[in-house]
Amino acid sequence: MNVLLDYLPEFRNGFLGTVSLTAASAALAILLGLLIAGFRVSPVPPLRAFGTAWVTLLRNTPLTLLFLVAFFVVPQVLFPGTSPFVLATLALGFYTSSFVCEAVRSGINTVPLGQAEAARSIGMTFIQTLRMIILPQATRTVLPPLSSILIALTKNSAIAGAFSNTELFNVSKLLNDQGRPIGWIFLWIALAYLIITFAISGIFRLLERRLEVAR
Amino acid sequence: MSEVSVTKSDKGPAPAGDPLVVLDNVNKHFGALHVLQDIDLTIRRGEVVVVIGPSGSGKSTLCRTINRLETVDSGSIAIDGKPLPQEGRELARLRADVGMVFQSFNLFAHKTVLENVMLGQTKVRRTEKKAAEEKARALLDRVGVGTQADKYPAQLSGGQQQRVAIARALAMDPKVMLFDEPTSALDPEMINEVLEVMQQLARDGMTMVVVTHEMGFARSAANRVVFMADGRIVEEAEPNQFFNNPRSDRAKDFLSKILHH
Numbered sequence: 001m002n003v004l005l006d007y008l009p010e011f012r013n014g015f016l017g018t019v020s021l022t023a024a025s026a027a028l029a030i031l032l033g034l035l036i037a038g039f040r041v042s043p044v045p046p047l048r049a050f051g052t053a054w055v056t057l058l059r060n061t062p063l064t065l066l067f068l069v070a071f072f073v074v075p076q077v078l079f080p081g082t083s084p085f086v087l088a089t090l091a092l093g094f095y096t097s098s099f100v101c102e103a104v105r106s107g108i109n110t111v112p113l114g115q116a117e118a119a120r121s122i123g124m125t126f127i128q129t130l131r132m133i134i135l136p137q138a139t140r141t142v143l144p145p146l147s148s149i150l151i152a153l154t155k156n157s158a159i160a161g162a163f164s165n166t167e168l169f170n171v172s173k174l175l176n177d178q179g180r181p182i183g184w185i186f187l188w189i190a191l192a193y194l195i196i197t198f199a200i201s202g203i204f205r206l207l208e209r210r211l212e213v214a215r
Numbered sequence: 216m217s218e219v220s221v222t223k224s225d226k227g228p229a230p231a232g233d234p235l236v237v238l239d240n241v242n243k244h245f246g247a248l249h250v251l252q253d254i255d256l257t258i259r260r261g262e263v264v265v266v267i268g269p270s271g272s273g274k275s276t277l278c279r280t281i282n283r284l285e286t287v288d289s290g291s292i293a294i295d296g297k298p299l300p301q302e303g304r305e306l307a308r309l310r311a312d313v314g315m316v317f318q319s320f321n322l323f324a325h326k327t328v329l330e331n332v333m334l335g336q337t338k339v340r341r342t343e344k345k346a347a348e349e350k351a352r353a354l355l356d357r358v359g360v361g362t363q364a365d366k367y368p369a370q371l372s373g374g375q376q377q378r379v380a381i382a383r384a385l386a387m388d389p390k391v392m393l394f395d396e397p398t399s400a401l402d403p404e405m406i407n408e409v410l411e412v413m414q415q416l417a418r419d420g421m422t423m424v425v426v427t428h429e430m431g432f433a434r435s436a437a438n439r440v441v442f443m444a445d446g447r448i449v450e451e452a453e454p455n456q457f458f459n460n461p462r463s464d465r466a467k468d469f470l471s472k473i474l475h476h
Contacts (some may be wrong), residue, residue, distance in 0.1 A: 043302050112321075114317060114319055114321035115321060115323065115324070117284055117315075117317070117321060118315075118317065118321035118322070118323065118380075118383075119323070120284065120307070120310060121282055121284065121310055121313070121314075121315035121384075122310070122311060122315075122334070122335035122339060122383065122384070122387055123307045123308060123309075123310045123311025123312075123335060123339040123387065124307065124335070124338060124339060125304060125307045128338055128339075132334070132338065133323055136325050137324060137325050
């Protein structure tokens with residue numbers, strides 16, 4: 001108990017660190033995932049090829065390897081002096097975007113083909129059709145897998161702690177190194193993660209129910 | 216085949232308008248199947264052409280090639296003098312001028328009836344919202360579903376949904392309307408309400424291509440009947456001549472199977 005009280009500021013910073021890392025990379029992942037899913041179903045072959053390559057590359061690379069690239073290659077070659085937070089967000093966001101893309105694409109495939117044909121036949125462009133007709137109807141099917149993906153992302157963000165980011169895992173390591181009781185530290189860290197992941201599944205359950213009514 | 220009682224309009228011979236849809240030597244394959252073979256077809260402005268034929272004869276495919284929902288392998292299709300462009304903005308613009316009604320309605324399931332009819336106007340034609348709504352309501356009244364405007368498509372009967380789909384297509388002020396078996400998915404008691412709307416459209420001078428199994432509609436509303444079999448246009452004639460005195464054996468065989476039992 002007293003580990004938490006003695007190191008409350010550290011725990012709080014760690015918690016906020018994990019939340020902000022998760023939120024930022026989730027936003028990036030969803031944005032990129034939607035874009036790449038659009039590429040993968042587009043009528044333009046080069047875009048489709050790009051989408052497939054993106055997913056294949058990022059989904060099949062270990063996340064730790066992406067972190068190594070983000071922290072030791074990107075600053076050297078492209079943008080020196082980028083903050084660890086931004087680099088970690090990029091690694092997590094890009095990695096997760098490949099999973100989001102596939103979840104969105106599976107949702108797109110559940111919408112009957114006739115919906116797109118009807119939209120095209122009144123003169124809507126591909127982008128209009130996707131944005132106004134297909135994606136709104138795909139959302140409901142995408143929510144459950146998306147919720148799992150974001151929970152996985154929350155836990156994956158622990159890797160950022162090994163790359164000079166302040167977040168929960170990083171705090172546990174810090175306290176552990178100072179010889180604090182390891183059982184208690186783990187308990188509090190685990191509870192903090194649970195708060196975040198339960199919040200995510202709660203939000204998605206709410207969204208699912210909301211969309212059920214809207215139809 | 217149910218004979219549909221629709222008021223016989225005194226349709227004369229085909230109106231002598233200028234050619235609006237021109238298919239020239241169109242060929243299409245689905246794998247090994249040669250689904251459209253050397254199709255030549257000209258549809259004039261104001262004309263109502265009914266396409267009939269046995270299943271698998273390529274009539275739906277023919278209908279869908281006209282707004283390029285199906286691509287063709289060779290030959291050319293022109294609408295109002297302009298050949299169909301490649302997929303992209305220009306094709307989208309052209310499709311807005313070609314109304315399409317599907318067998319399975321395909322109303323946007325997440326939009327209300329009113330929104331279904333407004334969407335094309337506001338997003339494609341860039342009509343102001345208020346004007347679009349006014350027009351949508353007028354069209355819904357015209358097809359007899361004005362009171363259903365705020366419901367979702369799933370809450371409507373098949374006949375009502377199909378009439379909304381016709382209103383949605385009409386909202387774009389199309390030059391020509393394509394009907395791909397519009398009554399084939401309907402319960403028998405709902406077929407007439409849809410056919411009556413189409414009859415009215417035909418009387419108002421809309422250019423129409425109708426793929427159907429409703430011979431009553433073909434008799435009373437068509438200027439011309441196109442009979443297809445095995446991917447070819449076998450016979451083209453005025454409805455009276457076609458139904459009373461078909462020239463080809465294929466058409467005689469088809470008519471004998473559907474008209475007498």
